[in-house]
Amino acid sequence: MAALFRRMSKTQNFSLLCRINRSFTSSISAPIQTKPFRAPFQVRSVVTPADDVVGFDEMVAGTQRKYYMLGGKGGVGKTSCAASLAVKFASHGHPTIVVSTDPAHSLSDSFAQDLTGGRLVPVEGADSPLFALEISPEKAREEFRSGNQKPGGSGVKNFMDGMGLGMLSNQLEELKLGELLDTPPPGLDEAIAISKVMEFVESQEYNIFTRIVFDTAPTGHTLRLLSLPDFLDASIGKMMKLKRKLASATSALKSVFRKEEARQDTSEKLDDKLGELREKMARVRDLFQDSDSTEFVIVTIPTVMAVNESARLRASLRKESIPVRRLIVNQILPPSTSDCKFCAMKRKDQRRALDIIQNDPELSSLRLIQAPLFDVEIRGVPALKFMGDKVWR
Numbered sequence: 001m002a003a004l005f006r007r008m009s010k011t012q013n014f015s016l017l018c019r020i021n022r023s024f025t026s027s028i029s030a031p032i033q034t035k036p037f038r039a040p041f042q043v044r045s046v047v048t049p050a051d052d053v054v055g056f057d058e059m060v061a062g063t064q065r066k067y068y069m070l071g072g073k074g075g076v077g078k079t080s081c082a083a084s085l086a087v088k089f090a091s092h093g094h095p096t097i098v099v100s101t102d103p104a105h106s107l108s109d110s111f112a113q114d115l116t117g118g119r120l121v122p123v124e125g126a127d128s129p130l131f132a133l134e135i136s137p138e139k140a141r142e143e144f145r146s147g148n149q150k151p152g153g154s155g156v157k158n159f160m161d162g163m164g165l166g167m168l169s170n171q172l173e174e175l176k177l178g179e180l181l182d183t184p185p186p187g188l189d190e191a192i193a194i195s196k197v198m199e200f201v202e203s204q205e206y207n208i209f210t211r212i213v214f215d216t217a218p219t220g221h222t223l224r225l226l227s228l229p230d231f232l233d234a235s236i237g238k239m240m241k242l243k244r245k246l247a248s249a250t251s252a253l254k255s256v257f258r259k260e261e262a263r264q265d266t267s268e269k270l271d272d273k274l275g276e277l278r279e280k281m282a283r284v285r286d287l288f289q290d291s292d293s294t295e296f297v298i299v300t301i302p303t304v305m306a307v308n309e310s311a312r313l314r315a316s317l318r319k320e321s322i323p324v325r326r327l328i329v330n331q332i333l334p335p336s337t338s339d340c341k342f343c344a345m346k347r348k349d350q351r352r353a354l355d356i357i358q359n360d361p362e363l364s365s366l367r368l369i370q371a372p373l374f375d376v377e378i379r380g381v382p383a384l385k386f387m388g389d390k391v392w393r
């Protein structure tokens with residue numbers, strides 16, 4: 001089956017892939033046996049987490065689709081943790097997609113293969129269906145804008161000015177919608193990217209995928225993304241309301257409008273596109289908040305700064321009603337009998353950060369996953385599988 005998959009992956013024949021996988025998904029649960037990765041280094045964890053703490057069994061159980069979003073401060077190991085989780089899901093028989101919504105992608109680096117291009121790319125070396133997708137915000141935004149001819153921007157303004165409705169156009173400007181589409185604020189790229197992901201995940205063709213792992217952008221971006229559905233909903237709602245007012249105010253000018261059919265077409269297209277985006281955002285918000293199918297896993301490192309940021313992230317996620325159950329503390333120093341001064345200091349620092357977590361009202365209730373600091377870089381599927389076995393238990 002694995003060999004067949006690899007061959008099919010190369011042809012990217014997804015409909016055939018779907019047919020084969022209908023029988024495949026029914027066999028989920030027993031991990032697929034792969035050649036063991038021989039670590040060129042020794043790994044000993046500092047603190048041995050209780051066996052049931054991570055609860056990977058719970059994460060892997062069932063064939064209904066689940067979404068895991070991994071996020072946290074820049075550089076803490078989000079990509080490595082997301083990629084290793086995706087590899088582990090796949091090796092347990094789940095057809096899996098790992099998606100990067102971070103504009104500064106590092107999935108290709110993590111898997112040590114070219115996954116760029118904004119399309120699903122089969123991950124080589126996985127013994128089960130594992131695909132990666134690096135969302136290209138630029139491409140997604142272009143697609144969104146195509147056909148709109150500067151929607152909401154100067155096109156609409158000129159049109160309204162031409163109709164003697166400059167006052168309304170000024171109101172429109174106040175909504176900053178034109179700006180929103182012409183020079184998107186941080187986060188909009190991601191929202192559009194996520195709506196692109198929705199197209200993937202809602203499409204019949206990709207029904208076979210039972211685990212979707214998101215490698216998200218650093219905290220600030222992600223928070224904007226998570227609050228964006230509401231923000232856009234409000235902005236688009238206002239915009240549409242205004243357009244409706246405009247429509248009734250201009251009904252007397254119908255004959256003029258008839259002559260302006262082409263422009264009206266553009267305006268209607270804008271309406272459709274905004275409506276579509278609004279609906280997608282609403283579905284994204286529902287998906288983010290559905291605790292049966294979605295979980296946001298916070299990744300941090302044992303430093304006071306990272307822990308404090310994680311606490312703020314957890315508070316913001318709570319505000320957005322995003323389910324969070326687990327906290328990964330990555331890069332914990334392994335124990336040593338002959339600590340150098342530097343290591344001893346570092347270890348003390350790490351313990352202090354772990355203490356803060358244990359006493360933090362936002363973080364102490366989360367399941368703690370302690371991931372060791374490895375002495376080589378984790379790159380490529382065998383290394384990710386090795387990391388996955390240490391972290392996701």
Ligand SMILES: Nc1ncnc2c1ncn2[C@@H]1O[C@H](COP(=O)(O)OP(=O)(O)OP(=O)(O)O)[C@@H](O)[C@H]1O
Pocket residue numbers: 073074075076077078079080081102104106217218330331332371372373374375376377378379
């Ligand atoms: N437990 C670990 N042990 C050793 N190295 C690690 C560990 N976790 C991550 N790294 C290394 O740290 C670096 C950053 O990791 P990664 O790219 O996963 O972080 P990130 O949070 O996704 O970064 P960014 O915010 O820039 O996207 C990489 O070189 C990775 O190999």
